[in-house]
Structures are given as C-alpha cells and as structure tokens.
Amino acid sequence: MHPNKAANAVLWDMDGVLIDSEPWYNAAIGDMMHSLGYEYGEREIAQITGASYKNIAEMLRLDVPREKIIQLYQDALMTAVNRVPGLVDGAVDFLGSLKSRGIKMAIGSSSPREVVAFAVERFGLGRWIDVIVTGSDAENGKPAPDIYLKCAELLDVQPAECLVIEDSVNGVRSGKNAGMLVCAFTGTRHHDFDLSGAGFELADYSAKALASFRRWIGNV
Numbered sequence: 557m558h559p560n561k562a563a564n565a566v567l568w569d570m571d572g573v574l575i576d577s578e579p580w581y582n583a584a585i586g587d588m589m590h591s592l593g594y595e596y597g598e599r600e601i602a603q604i605t606g607a608s609y610k611n612i613a614e615m616l617r618l619d620v621p622r623e624k625i626i627q628l629y630q631d632a633l634m635t636a637v638n639r640v641p642g643l644v645d646g647a648v649d650f651l652g653s654l655k656s657r658g659i660k661m662a663i664g665s666s667s668p669r670e671v672v673a674f675a676v677e678r679f680g681l682g683r684w685i686d687v688i689v690t691g692s693d694a695e696n697g698k699p700a701p702d703i704y705l706k707c708a709e710l711l712d713v714q715p716a717e718c719l720v721i722e723d724s725v726n727g728v729r730s731g732k733n734a735g736m737l738v739c740a741f742t743g744t745r746h747h748d749f750d751l752s753g754a755g756f757e758l759a760d761y762s763a764k765a766l767a768s769f770r771r772w773i774g775n776v
Contacts, residue, residue: 563719563737563773565660567707568685570672572723574663575679576644576744578605580636588632592620602749605724609633609668609691626668633671643679644744646761651684653766659773662687662707664720666697666727687711698726701734708734719772721758728753737772 571577582601589596594616603615612618613625654661663685665672669692676682687710694702708715720731720738728751731738740754743761751757756772758765 562771564717565662565708565711565713565719566654566773567662567664567704567718567720567731567736569720569722569724569727569741570663570665570675571667572605572744573721573741574643574647574681575637575640575675577636577640577675578744580639581633584632584636585629588628589616592618592628594618602725605726605749609666610697630668630671633667634674637671637675637678640675643681644761646765649763650761650766650769651681654773655684657773660687660711660713661685662689662711664689664703664707664730666691666703668692698724699729699733701730704731704734704736708736722754723749723751725749725751725753739769739772 568574586596600616604612609629612629613622618625661684667690669690672690687707689703689706691697694706696702704720708718715735718736720736721741722728722731722738723741728738732753738754740751740757742757742759
C-alpha cells in the first residue's frame with residue numbers, strides 16, 4: 557500500500573495485540589512440551605508464535621501423533637486465555653474510536669476457532685469486531701496470506717485497503733504476503749522478534765498513538 561493511501565479496514569491479530577496472552581500461552585505450552593519430554597525455549601517460541609496451530613508437530617519435530625498435539629495445544633491455549641486478566645491497556649478506547657468512525661474491523665488469528673471464540677466472548681470483543689477468521693478457517697496458516705485475505709473478503713474490501721496489526725514475525729509476513737499495510741505492535745513485547753518488515757510501529761494504544769495512527773486510516 558502506498559503510504560498516502562488510507563486504509564478502510566483494520567485487521568487485528570489477537571494474541572499479543574488485543575490480549576497480552578503470550579506469557580500465559582508460553583507457560584502452558586511449555587508445560588505441555590515438558591510433559592511430552594521436549595524442551596521449549598526461545599528458539600521454539602520464535603518458531604511457532606503466530607503460526608498455524610495445525611503445524612506445531614511438524615515445526616517442532618515432535619514424535620507424537622499430530623491430532624494429539626493439536627488437542628493438547630488447544631487445551632493449553634484455553635487454559636491460558638482463562639488466566640489473561642483483560643485487554644491490553646488502551647485497546648478499548650482505540651477500538652471504540654475506530655468503530656465510531658465507521659472503520660471495518662476483523663480479527664485474523666492463527667489460534668483454533670474455539671480458543672478465539674472463547675476470548676472474544678470473555679473480553680467482549682464482539683462490540684467492535686465485524687468478522688473473525690481463525691486458523692481453523694484457513695487451509696494455510698500464517699505466514700501464508702490466507703487468514704488475512706479471508707478477512708478482507710468477508711469485510712468486502714480489497715486487500716490494499718486493509719491495515720494489519722501484528723506482533724510476530726509470522727504475522728507480519730502474513731499481512732505483507734496478503735498485499736496489506738502492516739503495523740507492528742510492540743506494546744506487549746516479550747521477545748526480541750525482528751518486526752522491521754512492518755510499515756510502521758505502534759508502541760501502545762494511548763491517545764497520542766491513536767492520533768498518529770489516524771493518518772493511515774480513511775474516514776478518521
């Protein structure tokens with residue numbers, strides 16, 4: 557997207573962007589991995605963060621049946637979401653401001669649909685979000701563009717009209733592969749991921765950040 561062309565839709569990743577879930581996820585997944593006799597450290601975290609849950613067994617080279625890993629992984633995420641205290645600071649005002657100005661919004665998450673649906677209900681995200689696409693709804697997970705392209709299709713907007721907010725390397729690549737402008741959110745950074753591929757960066761959801769963010773958005 558040309559930097560002078562404003563977006564008409566905002567596509568949010570969920571984990572690490574709307575809810576600060578990564579520490580809880582990593583603890584739960586670490587417990588799962590250790591129970592299976594595998595290590596789980598920074599290298600493994602970098603590999604799977606933002607990626608499709610369907611490919612965890614292959615990415616981490618686990619000698620465990622794929623379906624068993626998927627179920628254990630989903631159970632771990634559900635446990636973790638239940639421990640997240642709330643939305644990221646300022647997200648409510650940020651979402652509300654965009655919604656009040658007619659900006660279409662979607663969640664595009666690599667997590668299983670059951671986990672995303674639980675989080676959406678628990679944190680009341682349905683007030684602002686028009687469309688939800690999860691790792692269960694796309695053949696190829698991030699960094700493939702499928703999830704974000706499906707969001708654009710359901711919102712009835714062109715990919716070039718979309719702005720993606722992401723906090724992982726796989727997520728940034730997914731948005732770029734979809735032909736969308738990508739904003740790297742660093743307000744929940746727990747790892748030194750290289751997000752330089754994003755078009756710009758957002759450190760928090762303060763009023764000052766919103767004022768800066770508006771120049772990328774139409775009708776605001």
